[in-house]
Amino acid sequence: MADVTLIVNRNAAVTTLYLSAPAPVMSEAFAGPALEPPEGATFAEAQRLARDAAQHMADHITLNTAENISVARTTSALLHISDDPLRFSTPFEASISTALCTTPDRQLPSLGDLRFYGAFVADIPFEAGPLAVSFNGPFPENMAVDLLYFERGALVSRRSHDLIAGDPIQISPTQSGPGRTALWIALISGFVLVAALSRRLAMTQVKCSEI
Structure with a gap:
């Protein structure tokens, strides 16, 4: 299974993206705020760092439909220990992993021992039809993503996708x-x-x- 997971959930009002990936991958894939935590920082103290980095990532995520192009905005982001990954297979689980800090007082390890969890949203309803999601960052070559597509919270499909900068992920509604x-x-x-x-x-x- 891919080490990067992307959940796309579409409903009547918005489209939400949930991303789980090793922190070093996210740090390298997007220019801007580094995810490297300051020495001695706790998880609670580093969450602003995660949110700032997520906001910069959001500026590089575009969602296209036949009628418009939308830039994603971040709603929440956290860093967690990578050797104790959180459940991340449904929109509900993903929303918890991006918003609930389970070890706020624990001192942060190095960046290589951390995993990034982020949530991004765009005002694109389900009825907008086929969707193209583009991540415009210098990703590692042939980075495989485990893509889970949901409609109104129900799983529609699951597949592996090679994420390439500027090459959109095509999603067609049922x-x-x-x-x-x-x-x-x-x-x-x-x-x-x-x-x-x-x-x-x-x-x-x-x-x-x-x-």
Whole structure:
């Protein structure tokens, strides 16, 4: 499995990206604020550093649809110990890993022992159609990314993708997302229930007329 994980979650209002990667990779991939923590700093003290770096990363992430181009903005970012990785396989797990500091008073190790977790968002709704996500940074050659695509919180696909600077990740929405599927199931169930009640009412009326 790739050492870099990208979760894309689309819903009715926004598209959210969650990124988990070794801190050195993120430090090398984007120019700007370094992730190297100051000597003796704790995890709590280094979170502003992580957020500043994430904001700079957000400036290099673009999301394109047929109608517009949006630059991502960061919502949260944290550094965690790399040899004790947090669960990162759903949008819910990812939102926790990017916002909850589990060891605030612990002294930070070197950059090579840290993992970066960041969340980025763009005002692109699910209904905007096919999406192209571009990371414009000098990534290591042929960096493999484990890409998980969600619609309204439900997993649609999972695949490996070689991340190349400027080469967009193409994401096509399903014909009818999980939310629409659930709506159709609810509507069909409602029709079945109404039909069953109608038949029962008709049988009751027949029995009453016989009496």
